[in-house]
Amino acid sequence: MNCLNKKNLSVVVIFLFMVNYTFGQIKVSEFIQKSTIASPDNNKLFFVDFWATWCVPCITAKEHLKVLQSQFPNEFYVVSLSSENPLKVEKFLKNHPNNLTVAIDYNKETFDKYNVKVLPAGVLFNANGKVLWEGGAPDLKKEMVSRFLRQQTARTSLSSFFDVVSIEDETSNEYIPTEAMEFKPLVSGFEELSVVDNDNYLKVSGSLKSVLGYLAKIYKNQIVVAEGLDTNYEVYFKKPFNTNENLAFKLISELSLSVDRKFSEGEGMSFTIDTPKFWDTNQIDWGKNNAKYLIGDSQIQGDNVSLKDIAYQLANVLDMPIIIPDDSDMNLALHDWDFHYKFFQLMQIDLEDNYGIKVEKRTITYPVYHIEKKAP
Template structure:
């Protein structure tokens, strides 16, 4: 049974699905796919699985949820919800097919509503929309689902449980900056990093720590924000960008903050490039204004991104600093990438054979940037 119209990649229409009870609503922009296991008719329980393509534990959680879904196909329905660009998620699903229903949280309202700041996470509802359980998705066990099913009598179909509301694509009224850099404070609370990079501007929004990490391509543990300063911002940079300008430092200066660099020692990965064999930019083409990265549970791909960009993404998936050669020309030029990262020896082989990068995991010295109020 079809209950939604799949939106084309042009994003002409944005769809919001609203949970139909009281004032408590779940909003998503679109369903990318229906469940290939469960029936959308007359379920007692609905489970929202919060995930992201970059979240390695989320992939294992999905395998667990797939098993649960297959054990209760007529009473229990899982919807995996990501707040990422739908094109990025669709490309990920082509690489890593998933039998669960998959949806997008366009405005991140659902992530914020349920205070999702650790992934994987999930919320279990009954047919009347009451929250029965919240927690890490892998912690939802078969016995728990069976117990909740025994306690419930009401049933509802997926098409009744969600109310589909169509609105115009917000990009038609999208704000375009007029200055080289514009900073807009956002509401307090958890704010996941969001990046919009198109022909007109670069927009980075989230906590100050997340925004600075992205702009400087620095791992999160290399940035320390003084108490009370890690507010949320949306920062716009008008295109074309000045490639010689340190835009992270420009933001720090705009906010009237100071930065103090120190060095720590700890486990990390060091890149050495004696004879680079970097790919050109013709190996991967995901089109204009699309996602630049595809991060699966074992593979990283990049379309027209620099060595510094790739090191930044790798640092997050491996949860440790990655230090690249101190050569701005080599580290900032754009290339295509496709390499394994889950098993270190395979990653070493991929990087050295395909790109001429020697990767070593060892105790390294790495910079840590302390952001604080400027001294009067």
């Protein structure tokens, strides 16, 4: 073989190595659905749309992306990527169908790799995996896609570009807490709440305010964290633990913080329950270690959750405090739920007819919890 051929062979080998190295760099756990309006083969551009079921602007963004996808069905491919439980996403898609490819990033590996902190967000790649553009999905315009397409020559397929790492593989190295409670500050990450609740542990991540709100089932604006204290945390509670234990107070104590309860007055809702007729736990069954809530544009569903849990979710969706009866046995018992929340009168009818809960919107007095550094 002459020197020229050897040189050409070396170039080919290096090129093939580079292609194999760059392809498959975007990791996903699984594909929930594939696009019905785009070809998965020979695309020049891939757009990863980072979203979540709780993110209302993400739903609007998807309408924009659906139009873009239909305008470039053979060279441009959109993948909507969520880090939530696959069952929760599947349930959401039944109520909010779309034509885009939807995938799961179960351990947030890709979310973290591209430093996604605010949703909706998106990253545009060429076929070699180079980042061409980052920003909110609505800011990606048709003219921009056309320009990027003219600049690119390489093409690849969906299966080559994405590396599917099964949830089983991802969770094989799952961390299991050894102490009753473990926590650590997070240097970066979502301020939005992230919850993993399985047979081994409860893991809650997010800002201190959101973590305490979830643990205590208190509406977010009823918690005021002193300046400089509301950093992000990852908190584990090893199971089994006493479900009646005040986990929020336990965390507050470990962080050497104090709580000062005050009262405020403003618009809110009150629940009155003279004759409860709550559902049992056999109406909805999403299986073990799956999502407990599904919050759509107008409906809230809950699988084996308490009145206190559902009032907490509703308060955050409606962005107002809710006062429920002071009855721990009734408030903590588990039930299934499915009711409308978007229009107040329909919610009133749903809750009273199906659960015996009378709802009134009025000026209420509600507690506000001030979190501060414990005095030395």
